[in-house]
Amino acid sequence: MTREFVASRWTRGNFLFPTRIRITDQGVVRHKRSWFSKSEENVHARNIANVNVRTGLIWSDIRIETSGGSDPLDSHGHSKGDAREIQRLIQALQASVGGAAPPLDSGDTRACPFCAETIKKAAKICRYCSRELA
């Protein structure tokens, strides 16, 4: 599933090259280009901390806050309907990759009970979070 939302051209900073927000199974990608550059920012669903929608009279601004210390992704000038849909999709995505779904135990790996990363079953210490495993 990939959905793409394009900011309105009639809003600040979007006239020539509107920002595009793409929501995939893995996370969110923001495409923004200008005369001289093209930037693509990627936030994995696991690193999304929060989605805020601020609705003005006509347009909505979206801010996707990330965990892990990177800058939030901002996008201005989406329709209210799009903004709500973006928020809904991202929240569904968070639920599907986040702590809600129990990680799979399979073969000789298992999920660390502390950080949920996949580690070897025989591990005594998690290589991701360095905690001791029972």
Ligand SMILES: [Zn+2]
């Ligand atoms: Zn761990």
